Amino acid sequence: xxxxxxVLVFLVLLALGNACLYFLNREKGLAVLxxxxxxxxxxxxxxxxxxxxxxxxxVWVPRPVIERAMGQSSGLKGIxxxxxxxxxxxxxxxxxxxxxxxxxxxxASLFNVCIFLCVWASIKIPMILFExxxxxxxxxxxxxxxxxxxxxxxxxxxxxxxKRSFNHEKI
Amino acid sequence: xFSLIVWIFAAGLLFLSFLKxxxxxAKSLKVSWKFFSSMALLxxxxxxxxxxxxxxxxxxxxxxxxxxxxxxxxxxxxxxxxSIVLIQAFIAFPxxxxxxxQGASITAIAAFVTTxxxxxxxxxxxxxxxxxxxxxxxxxxxxxxxxxxxxxxxxVILR
Numbered sequence: 001x002x003x004x005x006x007v008l009v010f011l012v013l014l015a016l017g018n019a020c021l022y023f024l025n026r027e028k029g030l031a032v033l034x035x036x037x038x039x040x041x042x043x044x045x046x047x048x049x050x051x052x053x054x055x056x057x058x059v060w061v062p063r064p065v066i067e068r069a070m071g072q073s074s075g076l077k078g079i080x081x082x083x084x085x086x087x088x089x090x091x092x093x094x095x096x097x098x099x100x101x102x103x104x105x106x107x108a109s110l111f112n113v114c115i116f117l118c119v120w121a122s123i124k125i126p127m128i129l130f131e132x133x134x135x136x137x138x139x140x141x142x143x144x145x146x147x148x149x150x151x152x153x154x155x156x157x158x159x160x161x162x163k164r165s166f167n168h169e170k171i
Numbered sequence: 172x173f174s175l176i177v178w179i180f181a182a183g184l185l186f187l188s189f190l191k192x193x194x195x196x197a198k199s200l201k202v203s204w205k206f207f208s209s210m211a212l213l214x215x216x217x218x219x220x221x222x223x224x225x226x227x228x229x230x231x232x233x234x235x236x237x238x239x240x241x242x243x244x245x246x247x248x249x250x251x252x253x254s255i256v257l258i259q260a261f262i263a264f265p266x267x268x269x270x271x272x273q274g275a276s277i278t279a280i281a282a283f284v285t286t287x288x289x290x291x292x293x294x295x296x297x298x299x300x301x302x303x304x305x306x307x308x309x310x311x312x313x314x315x316x317x318x319x320x321x322x323x324x325x326x327v328i329l330r
Contacts, residue, residue: 004212007212007213007216008212010216011212011215011216011219014216014219014220014223017223018219018223028226028227031222031225031226032219032222032223032225032226033222034222035221035222035225035226036218036219036221036222039218039221039222039265039269040215040218042265043214043218043265045174046174046177047207047214047261048178048181049174049177049178049180049181049182050177050181051203051204051206051207052181052182052184052185052199052200052203053180053181053184054202054203054206055199055200055201055202055203055204055206056181056184056185056188056196056199058199058202059188059195059196059198059199059202060188060195060199090206093288093289093291093294093298094291094294094297094298097297097298097300097301097302098301100301100302101301101302104302110306113302114310117310118289118310118314121288121289121291122285122288122289124260127260127264127288129177130260130261130264131260131264131284132173133173133174133177133264134264134265134267134268135264135267135268135271135280135284137173138329139277139280139281139325139329142325142328142329143281143284143285143321143325146321146324146325147285147321150317150320150321153317154310154313154314154317157309157313158306158309158310158313161309162305162306162309
């Protein structure tokens, strides 16, 4: 809530700034508002359904389900399932750290853990929808298509670099 | 058009969820609302700030720093910025979109968005706690390098 108050202060400052600007330079003051209005409309046209999706995913695919899916088989199949489920879950990268660690403790390879972390961080269905809206379908889908092989390569490299210095007892 | 598809998709899923379990559906809407109220002001702030940005930040400046003529330095600058800041996609994508319209290059924007999600300098201490220094260092460095590779490829393909 403290964060909200800070944001509110900034909002008031922007409003004051905008009002001063309007009196000093009508045209520019209106231009700021117009641009803001256009972005607001764009945002409102996509935000509600995405929020609904976030809520639905959270309830139907809660984090414990993801962890359980991995627990049954921490091999490739478990990873694929958890990655797939992970694309539905919201939450930044640091939310995935504990899940990734439990995966590792259950015997998953570094390769698989790294894939899981990177997929969790970068591939999210609600986020992709948002990216298509604001950056275009070409941009979002091409980035997705390039991200997947990159994640595989990153994980393979990481695995071969750290293989010798990493073992399951160490963590 | 795209928004319409997303609306229909979300409405369809919501309807299915409602048929299957009313209680869970109500709970999901509560989650949505909580998520919304936690970010509504911030989104409004971002949108307003974009208004100022677009009006006052000369596009010449943007295209000079992260535009097509900024070269690899602009891309790396955008990638470093994306690695450090910790912002939600809901705020980052509209912002990135406005930069793109103001003359930023596709390469720089792709680098920014990709490092934003894959590289976390601020979350690195937490990652170290879970996976150790070596893992964190390598995962983030490799992700950074690949983000730039992805960005450069996108710049070539989407020219």
